Amino acid sequence: MTINTLAKGGWHREQMTCFQKMEKVIVAMQDPDMGMKMRNQRLLITVIPHAMTGHDIITWLIQKYSICEEEALHLGGMLLKYGYIYPLKEPRSIVLHPDETPYRFQTPYFWTSTRWPASELDYAIYLAKKNIRKQGELMEYEKERYSVLHKRINHTWDFVVMQAREQLRASKQRRKADRIVLECQEQAYWLINRPPPGVGNVLDMGLERPNNFSLRVTLNSDYYKREIETCRRALGRNRVKSSICLEGFVKYSEQYQNHDPIMQGCLPSNPWISDDTAHWTMNAEMVPTPTRLRVECWSFSFMELLKDVMGRKEFMTYLEKEFSGENLCFWQACEDIRHGESSKIAEKVEEVYKNFLAPGAARWVNIDSKTMDKTLEGIKRPHRFVMDDAQMHIYFLMKKDSYPRYLKSDLYKNMLAKAIIPQETKKSVFPFMRRQRHSSPSPAQAAAQATEEDGRGKGAGPAGTNSDV
Amino acid sequence: MWPVWSQTNQTSNRLCSCFLKMACQGLQKGETLATLKKECESLKKKLEEDRGKLNDVELHQVAEKVEVVGALSIKTRRVLKGHTNKVLCMDWCKDKRRLVSSSQDGKVIVWDGFTLNKEHGMSMPTTWVMACAYAPSGCAVACGGLDNKCSVIPLSLDSNENCAAKKKTVAMHTNYISGCTFTNSDMQLLSCSGDGTSALWDVESGQLLQSFHGHTSDILSLDLAPSETGNTFVTGGCDKKANVWDMRSGQNIQSFECHESDINCVKYYPSGDAFASASDDATCRFFDLRADREVAVFQKDSIVFGASTVDFSLSGRLLFAGYNDYTINVWDVLKGTRISMMFGHENRVSRVRLSPDGTALCSASWDNTLRVSRSFPHE
Numbered sequence: 114m115t116i117n118t119l120a121k122g123g124w125h126r127e128q129m130t131c132f133q134k135m136e137k138v139i140v141a142m143q144d145p146d147m148g149m150k151m152r153n154q155r156l157l158i159t160v161i162p163h164a165m166t167g168h169d170i171i172t173w174l175i176q177k178y179s180i181c182e183e184e185a186l187h188l189g190g191m192l193l194k195y196g197y198i199y200p201l202k203e204p205r206s207i208v209l210h211p212d213e214t215p216y217r218f219q220t221p222y223f224w225t226s227t228r229w230p231a232s233e234l235d236y237a238i239y240l241a242k243k244n245i246r247k248q249g250e251l252m253e254y255e256k257e258r259y260s261v262l263h264k265r266i267n268h269t270w271d272f273v274v275m276q277a278r279e280q281l282r283a284s285k286q287r288r289k290a291d292r293i294v295l296e297c298q299e300q301a302y303w304l305i306n307r308p309p310p311g312v313g314n315v316l317d318m319g320l321e322r323p324n325n326f327s328l329r330v331t332l333n334s335d336y337y338k339r340e341i342e343t344c345r346r347a348l349g350r351n352r353v354k355s356s357i358c359l360e361g362f363v364k365y366s367e368q369y370q371n372h373d374p375i376m377q378g379c380l381p382s383n384p385w386i387s388d389d390t391a392h393w394t395m396n397a398e399m400v401p402t403p404t405r406l407r408v409e410c411w412s413f414s415f416m417e418l419l420k421d422v423m424g425r426k427e428f429m430t431y432l433e434k435e436f437s438g439e440n441l442c443f444w445q446a447c448e449d450i451r452h453g454e455s456s457k458i459a460e461k462v463e464e465v466y467k468n469f470l471a472p473g474a475a476r477w478v479n480i481d482s483k484t485m486d487k488t489l490e491g492i493k494r495p496h497r498f499v500m501d502d503a504q505m506h507i508y509f510l511m512k513k514d515s516y517p518r519y520l521k522s523d524l525y526k527n528m529l530a531k532a533i534i535p536q537e538t539k540k541s542v543f544p545f546m547r548r549q550r551h552s553s554p555s556p557a558q559a560a561a562q563a564t565e566e567d568g569r570g571k572g573a574g575p576a577g578t579n580s581d582v
Numbered sequence: 583m584w585p586v587w588s589q590t591n592q593t594s595n596r597l598c599s600c601f602l603k604m605a606c607q608g609l610q611k612g613e614t615l616a617t618l619k620k621e622c623e624s625l626k627k628k629l630e631e632d633r634g635k636l637n638d639v640e641l642h643q644v645a646e647k648v649e650v651v652g653a654l655s656i657k658t659r660r661v662l663k664g665h666t667n668k669v670l671c672m673d674w675c676k677d678k679r680r681l682v683s684s685s686q687d688g689k690v691i692v693w694d695g696f697t698l699n700k701e702h703g704m705s706m707p708t709t710w711v712m713a714c715a716y717a718p719s720g721c722a723v724a725c726g727g728l729d730n731k732c733s734v735i736p737l738s739l740d741s742n743e744n745c746a747a748k749k750k751t752v753a754m755h756t757n758y759i760s761g762c763t764f765t766n767s768d769m770q771l772l773s774c775s776g777d778g779t780s781a782l783w784d785v786e787s788g789q790l791l792q793s794f795h796g797h798t799s800d801i802l803s804l805d806l807a808p809s810e811t812g813n814t815f816v817t818g819g820c821d822k823k824a825n826v827w828d829m830r831s832g833q834n835i836q837s838f839e840c841h842e843s844d845i846n847c848v849k850y851y852p853s854g855d856a857f858a859s860a861s862d863d864a865t866c867r868f869f870d871l872r873a874d875r876e877v878a879v880f881q882k883d884s885i886v887f888g889a890s891t892v893d894f895s896l897s898g899r900l901l902f903a904g905y906n907d908y909t910i911n912v913w914d915v916l917k918g919t920r921i922s923m924m925f926g927h928e929n930r931v932s933r934v935r936l937s938p939d940g941t942a943l944c945s946a947s948w949d950n951t952l953r954v955s956r957s958f959p960h961e
Contacts, residue, residue, distance in 0.1 A: 130843050130862050131906065134886035178884035184923060188884055191907050313929065319668070319948075320710060320728075320758070322820055322844065323799055329757070329778035330798045337618035343796065343834045344625035350836070353872040354636045358855070359644040361872075363916060365853050366648075366899040373897035374941045375654070375957045384679075384696065385659045385942045385956040393678060396939070416810040452767035455784040455791070497791070498830050508810075550697045556677055556720025557737040 132195075132226040138188075139197045142173060143218060149173045154201055154215040159290050164201055164217050167210040186211060194315045196225050199301035207304065207312075217294075223302040225316065231306035234269065237262045239303055241277035254310050368413055372406055380404075380535040387538060388550050395535060398422045405532040412520050415512040427528060431519045432511075439476035440507050440515070443469045447504035451497060462495035470503075480506050633875045641868070641877045645916035651899065653960045654912060654922045659942070660954035662693055664700055667709075668948035670727075670932050671761075675716045678939045682723045683952055684711035690725045692737060695937075695944065695954050702737055704746040713762040713773075724752070724771055726759030732773045734785050752783045761804045765829075772829075774801040774817050782829055794827045796834040803847045809854035816857050818845030824859050824869065838869050840876045847891045847933075851915075852898045858915075860889035866903045868915060880913045882920060891933045896940030904931030904945060912957075926953060 142149050154164035167189075174185035190209045192198050193216070200206055201215040209216075221227060228235070240259045244251055251259060263270060284292050308314050323329065330336060370376050374383055384390050395404055403423055411418040411427075418424040425441070432438040446469070450461045469478045470488065480488070484502050491499040519525055667687035674681050679696040688709045692702040708729035715724045717734075726732035732753035738745050753759065757776035764771055765782070770791070774780040780801055782792040799820035807814040814835070818824040824845055826836040843862035850857045851868075856877075860866045866889050868878035880901065887907035894901055900921070901913040910924040910931055929948035936943055946952045 130864065131887050134864060138886065174884070178882070180884050183925070184884060187907070187909065187925065188886075191887070317948075329776070329800060330795070332615075332619075332798070334613070334615060334618055336798075337615070337622050339796065340622045341618065341625060343837065344622065344629055346833070347629055347836065347874075348625065348632060350874060352633070352636050352874045354638055355870070355873050355875075355877070356639045356644070358870045358873040359639060359641050359877065361853075361855060362641070362851070362870075362898065363644060363648055366897050366916060369852070369897035370899065372940075373895050373899065374939070375895045376651070376897055376899060376959065378958050379939075379941060383941050383956055383958070385954065386958075390696070392941070393939075414810075448766075452765060452769055454769050454786040455789060456786060501830075552694060552697050552699060553677070553679065555680070555694075555701060555737070555739065556675065557722075558739050560719060560721045 129226075132224075135192060135195060135197055136224070136226070138192065139218065141177065142170075147177075154217075156201060156293065159293055161201060161217070161290060161294060164215045167212055167214045167216060170198070170209065170216065171211050182211070194305075196223070196301060196305035199297065199304075201297065204297065204300050204304060205309070217297070219301060220298055223298050225302075225305060231302075233262060233266060234273070236303065236307055237266060237273045238276045238280070239299065241273050242281055245277060245281060252309070258307070372410060378537075380537050382538040389538060390551060390553070391535070391538070393553075395533065402531060402533050403528070405529070405534045408525075408529045408532045411525075415516045418516065418519075427524065428516075428519055431522060431524050432515060434524075435515065435518075437515060439469065439478055440511050442476060443478045444504060444507055444511070447500040447507075450500055451504075455497070458497055459495050462492055462499060465500065466492055478503075478507055479510075633873075636873065637875065641916065642918045645918075648916055650917070651914050651921050651959070654957045655960045656912075656922060656924050656955055656957040658926055658953045658955045660695055660698060662695065662698065662952040662954070663950070664691055664693075664703075665689060665950045667950060668929070668932065669946040669950060669952055670710065670712045671714045672933050672935060672944055672946040672952055673714055673716045673723075673763075674935055674937050674944065675720050676718060676938055677720055678937050678941065680716070680720070681944060681952075682714050682716050682725075683946055684714035684725050684727070685950070686710050690714055690723065690735070692723060693952075695942075702745050704735060704749075706733075706746070710758070713759050715763045717764050717768040718766065719768050722768060724762050724764065726753065726762055726773065728758050730755050730757060730759065730775070730777075732759050732762045732771060732783075734771065750785075750788070752785050752788050753781060755779065755781070757800070760800065760802045763804065763806050765806060772804060772806065772815060774804040774819075776800040778819070778821075780804055780815075780817050780827070792829060792832045794832055794834070796825055796827075796837070797821050797823060802845060805849050805857065807850050807854045808852060816848045816850065818848040818859050818861075820844045822861075824848055824857070826857075826871065836871065836874060838876060840867060840869075841865070843888070846889065849892050849894065852894055852896065858892045858894065858901055860892040860903055862888035862906075864888055864905075866892055866901060866913065868901075878915070878918050880911075880918060880920070885911065890931060893934050893936050893943075895936055902934045902936070902943055904934045906930045908947070908949075910934060910943075910945060922957075924955065926955075927951070 149165050149169055151163045151165050154161045170189045171182060171185045174188055175182060186209060193207050193209050197219055198216050199219055201217050240255055244259065284295060379392055381391050382389055384392050396407060411421065411424045418428055429438055429441050432441055446465050450458060453461065468474055468476050480503050484506050488503045665685040665687055667685050669683050669685045672681055672683040679694060680692065681695050682690060682692050684690045686709055688706045688711060690704045690706060690711060691700055693700055706725065708727055711725050711727040713726050717723060722734055722736045724732055724734045731751050733749045733751050735745055735749045738748065752771050753773040755775035755777045759773055759775050761774045762771060769785050771783045771785055778797045778799055778801060780794045781790055784791055797819050801817045801819040804815055804817045813829050814826055815829060816824060816826045822839055822841045822843060822845060824838045825834050828835050841861040841863055845859050845861045847860040848857055855872055856868060856870045858866055858868050864885050864887060865879050865881040867876050870877045887905050889903045889905050891904040892901055899915055901915050902910055903913065904910050908927045908929055908931060911920050912922040914921050927947040927949050931945050931947050933946040934943060943955045943957065944952055
């Protein structure tokens with residue numbers, strides 16, 4: 114492995130994984146048996162060995178990973194972007210062309226992961242070499258960077274120039290082909306690690322993440338004791354057989370398939386495709402007649418019924434007919450305590466006690482005596498979760514008893530019968546005509562208006578109903 | 583007391599020995615740090631064994647009888663331009679068309695995704711706003727990042743009013759905020775942080791209601807369970823663990839350590855019985871909470887870059903995952919195979935989220951844009 118795991122800076126963690134994987138691909142590509150066929154490439158008057166065409170790269174990737182051309186082009190492109198392969202003829206065009214354009218593998222010496230992070234000193238030496246070789250004719254941005262470096266590491270400048278001269282002298286003694294190859298490789302390395310302005314820095318990894326040696330938490334005795342406690346609890350956990358659980362996922366996906374716009378489309382049309390918001394209008398919180406899919410959904414689970422404002426309203430109507438409406442009211446009041454402001458907990462608990470739990474309360478709920486005692490005791494010191502047990506009891510009561518009966522009731526059946534099945538909007542005959550995309554009132558606006566009406570003492574309706582809008 | 587934790591390598595060696603000495607306090611007679619560690623490890627081993635006992639079938643086997651999902655036709659319908667640097671996070675509003683996004687440029691923007699209208703633009707006093715969330719009522723947003731705080735901003739419609747001025751600090755951590763979400767109302771906020779902890783806050787007073795400890799490194803993501811008793815959430819982080827927490831007691835009730843690298847994102851399956859994770863190890867995994875184990879790994883040899891984000895389609899059949907190689911892969915959750923691949927972004931995909939009614943997918947990217955795409959089965 115060529116990755117320098119003890120590099121300075123905490124960067125090696127994130128890169129290690131994807132660089133390791135890319136290197137695996139590169140090594141496979143160069144495998145003598147299963148790897149790519151390489152050929153000689155003529156560069157001006159020199160012949161460079163071990164080159165391959167873009168087309169070869171893509172074909173190999175398609176075969177090796179059983180992927181399509183688009184993905185192969187993308188993957189090959191990434192190998193180029195990270196400097197594992199470089200273009201031979203146009204070094205600055207770091208793009209994979211699916212044609213006869215020649216490319217070459219970068220030598221492991223110049224892999225980004227080998228010498229991470231690229232050092233300023235090395236860059237200075239490289240620019241110095243180039244400066245000498247080209248007699249000052251560097252590119253604009255290179256000139257700028259050269260002078261910045263000259264200022265910044267001025268104290269080692271003699272060393273920089275000396276190294277540059279040494280390396281140039283050594284390279285003159287190489288064969289021409291080798292010299293050209295080395296220059297290409299080095300240039301390719303710096304194009305990735307010090308990209309020209311305007312070219313995105315592919316090595317931008319975002320914020321630094323901690324390396325393995327600096328944990329956020331001290332592994333002291335408290336930590337291990339807590340872990341042991343967690344493990345003990347986890348060991349005592351009830352687990353369900355896989356066959357049952359996994360069957361559950363199959364059933365869930367089947368049940369909701371018709372409701373999933375990606376799996377089954379949506380009626381009358383997906384607003385994002387047709388620019389028509391009818392689908393949203395038909396499924397607004399309160400509509401005179403709901404859609405069939407929506408009413409069907411209420412039968413999937415008790416949670417689905419309660420989640421839907423309209424479903425909840427219907428269920429309340431049903432419960433009131435059965436003289437058990439107080440159950441749902443109680444549940445809602447408990448939800449309000451659990452999710453509401455901390456400052457209002459005490460007064461809300463008081464209200465709930467008065468209305469639902471006190472002996473002779475107007476909307477007394479039927480809880481078993483054990484839970485009732487526990488709750489009444491807890492009320493003496495009201496907190497956010499004080500109603501949890503009672504709420505749970507009533508929730509399961511409704512779920513096991515009232516909910517199944519509601520689904521069998523005429524109220525539900527009639528709702529289902531008269532529910533709308535929207536007509537699918539035929540695709541526009543003139544596809545070039547785009548509908549106007551209408552804006553909608555912001556929820557913040559609706560709420561602000563409701564508060565305004567409250568303030569004026571006009572007895573506002575629920576937020577979202579604006580007769581003026 | 584405890585020395586201030588510094589990230590530089592020079593001080594860490596000194597601090598290590600200092601902590602080791604302090605760590606030996608609080609031990610019972612006969613206990614050493616080594617014995618505790620050993621006990622912990624053997625318990626974990628037993629846990630893995632127990633988990634394997636009820637494993638009588640694999641997910642793809644159960645899914646053999648299920649119809650194959652055909653090829654999908656996916657097209658980008660909106661490109662949201664406005665951020666001047668990497669978009670790090672986004673969240674949909676319950677109205678199915680609005681969304682909020684936050685960026686390295688320090689801005690938080692509220693858009694009507696449908697009309698491309700920018701409705702609110704707020705500047706945070708920090709760059710790298712890594713987390714943002716829309717309030718259930720649609721009347722506020724929360725955001726946080728390198729400032730180590732999570733703030734709630736009520737959305738004012740008065741164009742003269744500067745929204746950011748009404749910003750209220752709710753969560754305070756000792757390191758960056760990596761994720762935040764409102765619980766079932768506007769009144770409570772869950773946050774997770776680079777300091778390795780997550781916390782539940784009362785929005786009105788800013789009071790800490792509960793804190794959650796157990797991760798040993800940065801937490802990078804959290805998600806609230808859609809269960810009927812609504813009391814749990816899951817977190818994932820740099821310690822490669824995904825932990826499930828009880829909001830009420832603060833306890834870590836389930837833990838999964840299967841990934842080989844940082845977990846960048848966790849997301850619940852719509853029924854709440856499972857969750858998916860995305861990791862730097864280039865895989866996404868599916869964890870069954872009732873069976874208490876990992877039941878699927880979504881990976882391919884040709885996928886070499888880390889996955890940064892995941893979300894399920896409405897029915898839970900499809901898993902959309904965004905990667906650091908700028909692509910989005912669509913996986914068949916039941917069969918474990920990849921159905922489709924989306925190109926288009928010009929840099930890492932940092933977040934993918936399905937709209938609340940499942941009609942569209944929004945992807946946020948380091949290429950400074952957000953894209954809203956629609957997908958349906960090929961005819």
